[in-house]
Amino acid sequence: MLLTKDIKDLTLQSKLNHLSQNFNDIVTQMDVADQDAKKVKQICGETQMKMKELEMELEETVNDYNAVRNDVDKIRDEIESMEKCDDVNNASEQYKMDVSTLHDFDNNEEDEADLLNKLMELRKENAKALQEILDLEKTMTI
Known part of the structure; x- marks a missing residue:
């Protein structure tokens, strides 16, 4: 034991x-x-x-x-x-x-006069062109 x-x-x-x-x-x-x-x-x-x-x-x-x-x-x-x-x-x-x-x-007064003349010419041309337009419009409406 x-x-x-x-x-x-x-x-x-x-x-x-x-x-x-x-x-x-x-x-x-x-x-x-x-x-x-x-x-x-x-x-x-x-x-x-x-x-x-x-x-x-x-x-x-x-x-x-x-x-x-x-x-x-x-x-x-x-x-x-x-x-x-x-x-x-x-x-x-x-x-x-x-x-x-x-x-x-x-x-320069001469330049002024020339410019006024040119302006007047342009206005006349403008009036003619307007008249032509009016005439064309009349012919177109007829």
Whole structure:
């Protein structure tokens, strides 16, 4: 009986050693998992910080873009304003030339008389053309 008890004790001891080894393996695996979890947590923290940095850079880029767009709008407005000034200057020059031409006509009575004669001739031709149109209309309606 002693031998059976010794065998049972040895078997129990062997099982206990095996369970103890399994327990130690589980504890080691838990320590490794704990370390991995800490690394993951650290990486997540670093990733969040990097995302915040990128968000700030994006916001700065958007602000820079908006500033450039505003500058472009101002430049476009200035160009349009300059074009309007050029149009006004051109109109002013044209007005001066027209006034100068009118003064030339005022100073030259012969040119005025010629122009009046041409105007009268054009009116006569216009009257003839109108009469021809009326005559054609009469013949068409008959």
